[in-house]
Structure formats: structure tokens, C-alpha cells
Amino acid sequence: MNNQTHKIMPVMMLTPKPRPDDRFQLRPWHGLVLIVVCIAASIPAAFAATDPGRASTWDILVQWMPLLLKGFIFNIIISISAMALGTLAGAALGLGQISLNPVVRKFAWITTQFFRNAPWLVLLFFAMFLLPFEWKIFGLTIPLPDWLKAMFGLALPVMANVSEIVRGAVVSLPSGQWEAAESLAFSRTQVLWRIILPQCVKRMLPPWMNLYSILTMATVLASIVGVSEVMTLTGQALAAEGGRSDLLIPFYSFVLFLFFVYCYPIARLTVRLEKKFAVKT
Amino acid sequence: MVWTDTDPMVSIKDLHKSFGALEVLKGVSMDIMKGEVICIIGPSGSGKSTLIRCVNALNNFQSGSILVEGQEVNDPDLDKLELRKKVGMVFQQYNLFPHKTAIENIMMAPLLVLKDKKEDVEKLARGLIKKVRLEGKEDSYPGELSGGQQQRVAIARSLAMNPDVMLFDEVTAALDPETVNEVLQTIRDLAEDGMTCILVTHEMGFAREVADHIYFTDRGVIVEHGPPATFFDAAKDPRTIEFLGQIL
Ligand SMILES: Nc1ncnc2c1ncn2[C@@H]1O[C@H](COP(=O)(O)OP(=O)(O)O)[C@@H](O)[C@H]1O
Ligand SMILES: [Mg+2]
Numbered sequence: 427m428n429n430q431t432h433k434i435m436p437v438m439m440l441t442p443k444p445r446p447d448d449r450f451q452l453r454p455w456h457g458l459v460l461i462v463v464c465i466a467a468s469i470p471a472a473f474a475a476t477d478p479g480r481a482s483t484w485d486i487l488v489q490w491m492p493l494l495l496k497g498f499i500f501n502i503i504i505s506i507s508a509m510a511l512g513t514l515a516g517a518a519l520g521l522g523q524i525s526l527n528p529v530v531r532k533f534a535w536i537t538t539q540f541f542r543n544a545p546w547l548v549l550l551f552f553a554m555f556l557l558p559f560e561w562k563i564f565g566l567t568i569p570l571p572d573w574l575k576a577m578f579g580l581a582l583p584v585m586a587n588v589s590e591i592v593r594g595a596v597v598s599l600p601s602g603q604w605e606a607a608e609s610l611a612f613s614r615t616q617v618l619w620r621i622i623l624p625q626c627v628k629r630m631l632p633p634w635m636n637l638y639s640i641l642t643m644a645t646v647l648a649s650i651v652g653v654s655e656v657m658t659l660t661g662q663a664l665a666a667e668g669g670r671s672d673l674l675i676p677f678y679s680f681v682l683f684l685f686f687v688y689c690y691p692i693a694r695l696t697v698r699l700e701k702k703f704a705v706k707t
Numbered sequence: 708m709v710w711t712d713t714d715p716m717v718s719i720k721d722l723h724k725s726f727g728a729l730e731v732l733k734g735v736s737m738d739i740m741k742g743e744v745i746c747i748i749g750p751s752g753s754g755k756s757t758l759i760r761c762v763n764a765l766n767n768f769q770s771g772s773i774l775v776e777g778q779e780v781n782d783p784d785l786d787k788l789e790l791r792k793k794v795g796m797v798f799q800q801y802n803l804f805p806h807k808t809a810i811e812n813i814m815m816a817p818l819l820v821l822k823d824k825k826e827d828v829e830k831l832a833r834g835l836i837k838k839v840r841l842e843g844k845e846d847s848y849p850g851e852l853s854g855g856q857q858q859r860v861a862i863a864r865s866l867a868m869n870p871d872v873m874l875f876d877e878v879t880a881a882l883d884p885e886t887v888n889e890v891l892q893t894i895r896d897l898a899e900d901g902m903t904c905i906l907v908t909h910e911m912g913f914a915r916e917v918a919d920h921i922y923f924t925d926r927g928v929i930v931e932h933g934p935p936a937t938f939f940d941a942a943k944d945p946r947t948i949e950f951l952g953q954i955l
Contacts (some may be wrong), residue, residue, distance in 0.1 A: 600800075600802075602798060602800050602802035603802060603804065605765055605796075605798065605802065606796075606798060606802035606803075606804070606861075607804075608765060608787075608791065609763055609765060609791055609794075609795070609796040609865075610791065610815075610816040610820065610864070610865070610868060611787075611788045611789075611791035611792045611816065611820045611868065612816065612819065612820060613788060616819055616820070620815070620819060621804055624806050625804075625805065625806050
């Protein structure tokens, strides 16, 4: 019995552990495969449209492309502004979560948990219906168009997630960094801003970019509340073409394609940064 | 009463410290005079780190007194930053700031805490690099240095604040045997320059050589203490004898 375990042990120890390189990773050809699948899916529809007197699917799509692209740029604008706002608010909230003041800490924690555990669509609805359509301050009337309200609505979950990213990065640093800095007579603010946070940026970047990708894809939720982003416009375009069912797949494939072309490089870069930072620290 | 340097530099009296229900220090007292080197030895978990971390207020404590140059550390109105300017500390795990080069690590605190002029600080830092024998490594990041080199940067970083007392918490325990000596040599140089040092160490040969006084702690109390010759060669308490028997 003892002998056997002795024989088995070295074998088990030699079994190579999966190295990071062996794990699943996005590669450029994954993207190509997806594009090919999209195109292949639209081919039957394209052939179905050979009925004379009806314009070909491709021609119709090309005709609508500028409008759809405009809608998509709108999605990007919403995503960037929601990300900027959510990041600012989330960074403040994240720092609140590590505050020495228990009231601030509790408040930041509850706010973070509340918005992190709420469905994005529900938050979006709240923002749409709770925010007024215009804002009056100092006799000035600032209109709040739907897309701006949607931006606020999407910034809420981003804020909560950024708050957790910040808190997580700060607590993941070894406590020795705090102790060394404190024993050098740095004040708490100096420790945080000069020693801890600069080291956290590296750790925060990949999850932050990940969050941005998720947010970008979530901007289509704004179509449900009537913002004229790419999904809304696609629906309108299809309606204008008389609701031809053969157009559905090509049109939505085009939307998929747009998101893919935008989000895929971000995903690649995130993976690259993750790898780079994993080696260095 | 005004503190003068004929009074103890650090005076610890009946120090009690608990973590929750666990009492880690049960009435520890010791005096360290200016220029003295004392070594604290004892089994793991006996409260050595906790004790020296109380001296620079990294740990609080429940009762007793620590005077550093006459200033009470147990005072609720204590200015911790002022205290820490006087007390340097070096850790087992070096704890260098990984996003800064060796010389930046050394320059940061004098620049940001003491607000000294950049030229002066840079001159000081270059001098310290030389003192710890790391010329040529100024612009290396901690990740590019060996453990022994990192630890010497950590010592220089602490010295840059021009402290009156240095605390060393098992600073060679994480090092490869080959690099232990280069760090010990740096501490030996410091001791010879007259720096007041409180060292927690397992390097018995080194303790015997540099220490003016040795304290042996076990389970939160000082079991025995004395000058190295008496301590090592004529220990009386059975716990000390057993510990020395295991280690030597
Ligand atoms: N932050 C802490 N919280 C709770 N217990 C602690 C903490 N730090 C140390 N201890 C406990 O205090 C005792 C003494 O620890 P320490 O001072 O590190 O001993 P030593 O340095 O002599 O090995 C140990 O039992 C340890 O588990
Ligand atoms: Mg210890």
C-alpha cells in the first residue's frame, strides 16, 4: 500500500498544471468565425429575395446602412458618457467604501450593493420615469432628452460596479504596503493617493474595460424605452420595408456585426493587459 | 520633565496588548538607551512583532506605557506622524513600493512628508544607496532586485527620514542564506554609527555580536534578559535554555 502511493506520487506531481497559455483565450480567428457565421446565416434570406419586382436584400440593407450607423454611433456616445459618469461616481463611492468614517462607509456600501444587484433594465426604467423631461435651475431650463436620461440610467449600474472594482483593487494590495507607508509617516490620504491607488490602476484596468464592453452591449436596452439608438432604428427600418421577414436576419446580423467590430478589439486588449499585468506583479 | 538623551530613548513599562480575547503581551517592560542595540528573540507567536509595532503605533495597546524620547505613545492625542518621523521600521517582507524605483522609494517620504528640497533629497538618497552598497541600482524597480538588495533599499528608505530609533522585524528571515550577510552587514554598519536599534531576529551569532542587551520573550512575557555574554552562556530559565538548545 505504502509502496503504491510512493509510485503514484511522483507521477501526480509531474502532471503539468495548465499554464495560463493553455486556457481558453480569444483569438483573431474566433472573430472571423463569428463574422462568417453571420454572413452564412443571411445567405438563404438573400436568395429568397429573388422575386422580381422586389429589391434585393443587400440593396435594401445598403440603403439603410447610413441611418443604422448613425444609430450605432449614438449607442457609442451613450456608452462613453455613461461610462465616464459612472466611473467618476463609482470611484468616489469606492473610496467611500474604504473610508475610516463608518457612516460614509456604510452609505457607500449600501448604495453600491443596491445598484449592483438591480437589473440594468429596471434601473433604466426608473431613470426614464423618475427624471423630469426638463431641469429648471436659476431660471434656466435645461431639457433632459430621453437619451440623456438613458445615459443616467445606465451610469447607475456602472457606478456600482466601478465602486466594487475600486474597493476590490484596494483591499487586494498586500497590507504590508499600508504598513510600510504608515511607518514612513505618510498621512492616510498620502498613502492612498501616492502608494495604494497608483498600484491599483493596473489591477483595475482589465475589469474596467470589461465593464465598458458589457455597458456598450447594454445600450440597446435604451430601445425599450424609446431612445433612437441602433435597435430602435433597425426596427423602424424593417417596419418601413413592410415588415418583410426575409430582411430580419440580414438587418440584425448587421447590428451584431457593428457591435462585434467595436467590442472585439476591446476584449482583445483586455486579455492582453491582463496577461501583461499577471506576469509583472 | 523634559527628555534628555541620558534618559531612555524608548521606555516600555508594563505593556499589555490583546487582540480581542487573545492576550498577546502580558506586561512587558524594557528600556533602550540612545545608541544601544537590543535584540528580541523568542519562539514564533510569542509577541515580538506585536511589541515592536506598538513602538511606532502600528498597533495600539490596552494598558501600560511606551515613551519614545519622553513622548507617550499611549496618549489618545498622540501625533502618530510626528512619532513615526522619529522611529524607522524595516519589515520581513521588505514592502518596497513596486511602482517606484529604488531611489524613488528612498526619496518619497523626505519629499512628501518632510517636504525637503528635491536636490537635497536626491543627494541624501544617493549617499544612502552608497551606504547600503547598492551603487548602480538606483533606477531598478524592486521586482528587478534580489531579496537582499530589496531589503537594503528598505533600510535606506527608512534611514532617509533620519530617524532616532530603528525597528527591525526579522528582516533576514525571508532571505536566501547567501544574501543574509549583506543585510546583516548593513545593520552592523548602522550599529557602529551609533544608531539606536531594536532588532527582532533569529540570527543568534549576529545578536551575540552586535547586541548590547538581549531579551527573550515567550507567550507575551520577557522570560530572561541580559548582556549577550551572560544571556547566551549562563541562561537560567529552562524555557530560554530549551529555545537556545533548539536554535544553536
Ligand atoms: N492583527 C492580529 N489580529 C489577531 N491576532 C494577531 C494579530 N497579529 C498577531 N496576532 C497574534 O498575536 C500573537 C503574537 O504574534 P506576533 O507578535 O506576530 O508574534 P511573533 O512576531 O513573536 O511571531 C500570535 O498568536 C498571533 O496570531
Ligand atoms: Mg513576527
